[in-house]
Amino acid sequence: MVAKISMGSSLYGALAYNGEKINEARGKLLATNKIYNDGTGTVDIGRALNDFLLYMPSQTRVEKPVVHISLNPHPEDRLTxxxxxxxxxxxxxxxxxxxxPYMVYKHEDIDRHHVHIVxxxxxxxxxxxxxxxxFRRSDxxxxxxxxKYGLRPAERRSERLENPLRGVDVSAGDVKRQxxxxxxxxxxxxxxxxxxxxxxxxxxxxxxxxxxQGNVRGREYRGLVYSATDGAGNKVGNPFKSSFFGKTVGYDAVQKKFARSGQxxxxxxxxxxxxxxxxxxxGETYDKEKFISRLKEKGIDTVLRHTEEGRIYGATFIDHRTGCVLNGSRMGKELSANALQEHFTLPYAGLPPIRLSVPTEERGGAYTRDASDGVDYPGGMGLFTPEGPAVNAEEEAFIRAMQRKKKKKKRRGLGM
Structure with missing residues (x-):
């Protein structure tokens, strides 16, 4: 079970967030203490607010007096x-x-039922x-x-790596809610x-x-429209204006999200x-599918965009460990679409990486650098550093061809 605690100053905001879900039949009111509950399963948000205020002084030095807690059992736990x-x-x-005074709500709007407490x-x-x-006591x-209840442990870190969010399934119905x-x-x-x-x-x-974007009565507006898609990324069904889902996912909120995320x-x-x-x-593979699957094992999803001819023109990495979405070019030109396209279409693409040792001289001394080594020595190859490769694909392919010729000569000398 994962327990999350947040502190805030808006009592009405916390009550409205939970109360609206209950009143829209997307959950249940499980319990209250010192707060009126008429037993109908619905919530009178205004009445609940007044009841809370009875137990709170009009003035307090506590800047964030509201406590909002969510208790999230593992999806496989079956609890009444x-x-x-x-x-x-x-x-x-x-x-x-x-x-x-508190209110306990059960949220049922996603498959993983969980509890919220205000x-x-x-x-x-x-x-x-x-x-x-x-937070330490909570843990x-x-x-x-x-x-005590025989629950499966569900730590925060594993929850994010497992990525519990599920894709929209049009066949399941209620697409707007999904x-x-x-x-x-x-x-x-x-x-x-x-x-x-x-x-x-x-x-x-x-x-x-x-x-x-458009113009209504002389006023310009900009907005967002969301649509469900199938497994191939094609739109399915009717689109939905962001206003259907609230201001938090509207155009202005998303623009602010961009700035906050960048900072x-x-x-x-x-x-x-x-x-x-x-x-x-x-650095471990030239095979595109292996690259994608190995990153997924480490908690990173890869979204590659291709032209009609199959060439990569965009790459985005979704790191579920840190909660960051990053275009490849944002992390460096060695992860740009062009660099990845070249990496996956080399003459020996699909084969294990070549391990080469190239001697270099530095102030009269010499040392070797392994091509698969991530350390950037002066004058070294730097295959995966921003400076780019010092040995290009044609040179490596030539070396591979020469190695094959040497093997053939040895076989002839042995009479094979």
Missing amino acids: DTDLQNIAREYLEKLGFGEQ TVNVDENGRRLNCDFL RIRRELEE VGNTVKAVCRQYRFQTMGEYRALLSLYNVTVEET DIRDRKLADVTKRTVLAVL
């Missing part, structure tokens, strides 16, 4: 509503929030509850509940800096997006993590 209700209550009690971390006098080491409680859930999830979980990167990410889940990737140097992995795998 009573089980989920008991797990949520025990979790809150052990965390020190058992006497606080509560507050201030008492009636405006004093903050003990939130020291909150300990999570493990205790997993053992597309909306997918779009909102990827916007929340991933970083991307261009519409092309965003489109490549969505393609993994059978969704595509297009920009629209985050630069500040945390996240592209370097992906680049190292991609270059390492690229």
Whole structure:
């Protein structure tokens, strides 16, 4: 089970997010404490807000008094509503929030049913509850509940590598809901800096997006339209305006997402993590399909775009480990579409990489450099460095041909 905790200042926002899903029959209200529940299964968001405010002073020094928690059991765990209700209550009690006003919701809008909890971390006098080491305590409680209820452990890291998001399945029906859930999830979980990167990410889940623009009553507008696709990337069914799914996936929000993602990737140097992995795998094979499958094993999906003639004209890497979507050229020209096209169409493409030792001289000394080595020695080959290869494909093919000739001569000398 994965437990996620977020702090915020908008109580109404947290209540509306969960309450609207319940009122749209995309979940259930499982339990409340000190908050009115009429037993109908629906939520009166305004009434819930007023009830919470009764237990909160009008003024408090706590900047983020709202606590929003999600408890996510493993998809293979089969839990009843009573089980989920008991797990949520025990979790809150052990965390020190058992006497606080709270609401427990079950979300059913995706196949992996999970629980959301809204509560507050201030008492009636405006004093903050003990939130020291909150995440560490939460992790300990999570493990205790997993053992007690026989739940499968589902750590955050493995959850991201397994990539639990599922592609839209038109045959399953309710395509609008599927597309909306997918779009909102990827916007929340991933970083991307261009519409092309965003489109490549969505393609993994059978969704595509297009920009629209026009003029209404003298005012220009720009928007986004989402469509479901089949396994070949062809649009299926009717398109949906982004407004159907909320402002968080609209044109303005996505543009802001580009800027935030770029800043985050630069500040945390996240592209370097992906680049190292991609270059390492690229150095192991000249076979395109093996390259893609080996990256997938490491938690990176590859989206290659081809011309009608089959030439690569675009490459995007989706790193589920870091949540980053990166065009190959953004990480360096050695991962650009042209470089990859050349790499996968060399005369010996599909064969194991050639290991060569090339002597170089440096200040009177000599040492050797292995072609598969990622270290960049002065004057070395640099096959996978931004400077480009010092030994080109024709030279390597010539060396291979000469090696074959030598073998033939040896065989003749042995009378073979």
